[in-house]
Amino acid sequence: QAQVAEAQARAAAAAQAKADAEIALAKERKAREDMERRLAEQEAKEKAEKEAAAQAAHEKAAQEQAEKEKAEKEKAAKAAAEKAAADKAAKEKADKEKADKAAAAQAAKEKAEKEKADKEKAEKAAAAEKAAAEKAAADKAAKEKAAKEKAAKEAEAKRQALLAAMRGDALEAAGIPNGNADRNQRGGGGNDGYAAKVRACVQPRVVFNPPQQNGSANPTATFRVRLQSSGQVQGADLTRSSGNPRFDDAIQKGILACSPFPKPPGGKYPSYIDVDYRMYD
Template sequence: MTLFDRSTDSEGQPDGRDDRRGLILSLAAHGLLVLLMVVGFSSAPDNPGPVQVELWAKGTVAEAAPPQEQTEQVPPQPAEPPQPEPEPEPPKPDDSAQKAAAAEAARQAAAQQAQLAQAQARAEAAAQAQADAEIALAKERKAREEAERLAQEQAAKAKADREAADKAAKEKAAKEKAVKEAADKAAKEKAAQEAADQAAAEQAAAEKTAADKAAKEKAAHEKAAADKAAADKAAKEKAAKAAAEKAAADKAAKEKAAKEAAAKREALKAAMRGDVSEAAGIPSGNADRNQRGGGGNDGYAAKVRECVQPGVIYNVPSRNGSNNPTASFRTRLASDGKVQDVNLTSTSGDPRFDDAVRKGILACSPFPKPPSGRYPSYIDVDYRMYD
């Protein structure tokens, strides 16, 4: 700490100790000045030098001689009694002693003046030093206050910059969060819309398929009714002819019945060997080919097709020529007839039709129970588009 450092309180402001220190310095300087003056006066001689006085009396009145110059007032001396009249021509007194005393007094006065001048110079130097110290102290106080002001301004600016940066960071984070939430919401809405569109498309396809099926069934019923009416008419027309030909017809019928019975026996044997040909959309007859325990017949293939067909949702295009795309699948079954796996073994050439048939097979779970009562480990299903 330097001589003129100022103490500060807990808030950085100068306290009252600096003022007390300046007051103490000022008092010390003035005390030194007074001490020097006292020392100067005390060093002067207590008694003035000898003074010689000549008294001349004219007549009966004595007149004092003019006093010599003294630096200090000398107490008046008592008047001497009148002297007798001098002789007409008194001798001239010797003034060497008087001159010596005057010189000594002048020397002592000069010495006192020099001491006073030195004391005054030292006092002025002390006062100047005190003034310089106070000026330096004031400058230092001002510089420190300026430094404190600048430090406070810099701290306030740094705090403002930091708060602005924090605010900008928070705003940026909030904006990014809002953008992300908006993007997530848009993605969810898009996915929901796509799912809704797909469901609507599937429902429309199912409704169209159902309508097409109903129209086909109606046309089939109408055709059956027309065929029956035509058959009834033909039967009536041929009733007479039938009577005439009854004998021949009975004979031919017996022969035909015998042939049909033989054909049925052969078909039953072929079904048991897994070589029966199936109709109703499963032309290869694979629905019964792998049944364990045998017992295959034409009715089981129809049951499989009736089970699979409602689940096949596909807009069948108009047929062009004799082409009839066929999708072949190997369907693995559990012991209770539930579908475990469906593998495409031969494609129809239309992936959408293949997928629709696969979904129809999966929807047919469990499969119809075979005539033998036991499910095979797998069934090969061939599904034609236009059957």
Template sequence: MTLFDRYTGTDSSDDTRDTKRGLLFSLVAHGLLLLLMVVGFATAPDNPGPVQVELWAQGTVADAATPQDQPKEKQPDPQPEPDPKPTPPEPDDSARQAAQAEAQRQAQLAAQAQAQLAEAQARAAAAAQAKADAEIALAKERKAREDMERRLAEQAAQEKAQKEAAEKAAAEKAAKEKAAAEKAAAEKAAAEKAAAEKVAAEKAAAEKAAAEKVAAEKAAADKAAKEKAAAEKAAAEKAARAKAEKEAEAKRQALRAAMRGDALEAAGIPSGGADRNQRGGGGNDGYGAKVRACVKRGVVYNVPPRNGSANPTASFRTRLRSNGQVQSVDLTRSSGNPRFDDAVQKGILACSPFPKPPGGKYPSYIDVDYRMYD
């Protein structure tokens, strides 16, 4: 580091460094100019004589005192000496010699003054030239410094841009490589998954086909077995219904005969031709009327107004225990109205135990015919 750089502080900021350098150059230029002026004034004659004033009254002597404000001027051509005035005839040789001596002295003074003026002008011109050179040097140095700083800034900006571009390119490359790797991994995983799913689907399809085949065979066997069982069951049920109907009819006839006999016996009548079934038959205290009254208390059904001669009838076979309790109620013939059938069935169940027959012994079952409009 030079003394100039140490003084101007190159480590400081650009604005402070420029200010210090400008101030230093200004002080050096003014110091040189002051030195030139002091030297010029010191070498000037103390008493230039009156000839200098008379010869250069219209010149630039007055302006030479401040040469720093004057531009460089061309040296003025020396003025021709005035023609000597015709001298009158000298009275003698001594007077002529004295006049010649005086003229020579005046010429020497004029030449001396002219030489001093030329020297002062040269010093002023040299000072002005030195100042101009100093300013030019300062401008050149400033321009060189600015160019250097500009080049350094451009170089730094270029390096920064190149670095950023390189970093961006590296980041983009890394991102592309990462994306490619992830894509390849995803494709590989997808391919493996698809293969596994395909194998699983084929296995499931094979298992499903085998299961469907087994199920179809089992369904066919079950269907055949069900059809056979249904046919056998239908045949058995048909036979059982026929047998049950036959037995029921026989029992119904026997019960009617027994109830008719019991009712007649309770009424003290040895015989009679009136139907004394559950409708009550003849007498106010017939067993059929008691059964109907007992069942009717439990029948909850809003009987609609009668329309025509139709009288829906629900027939039930009611199995009784030995104490008259209802064991079961089976619908043997529907009235065509499920709600009415259900209400009558509930009424029969509610009539438990049944009224005791006149003979004192409950039959095993009683066929109850319940008409809607009786």
């Protein structure tokens, strides 16, 4: 019995030892599983934290890239706007400078044209004043000359008229064919003073400012003046030109303005008189 009891005790102790060993193994396994679980959880946590950190870093990098791109875009837009504003300002400045230059050129042109017009006006006024002075001097000289010639020749004209009447030449001077043969110089009249009367009548009515004389040249125009019986000028025909149309026209106007013609010494007007007019006499 004692042996049985001892065997039973040993069996119970072995069973208890086995049970304790199994419990210890179970505890150890459980501890190991807990450790593995905690390690797994720790790894998972760390992995999650790492992934979260990586995600956060990625998002931060993406946000920073987006902000950088946005800043660059805004910078580019600002630069483009500034360039556009600068281009616009440059264009407006260029347009203004162009307009100012055109206005200045127009003003300069108008000023030059005004100065030219003023100069031409002044020159014309000076020329007109000079021409008037020259004409006045010429008229005065002509009048003085005519007065002297008239005073000197009146007696001679009276004497010649008396002689012509005595010779019967009065009819020749009246216009009978060849009656003008000795009256074809400077308005007719040989030595009877009639030429001076014609000159005194025609010269003041010739409006012409002769150019400076070139040497001894003295252009001469010849007109045949057709007269009515009353002495009125019927026409003045140019028979020989002086070579200067303006001079010829001025003489013709002066002859036509001298109407009626001075009365001839014979008392009767011829049908025509040949008039020579020299530019520098």
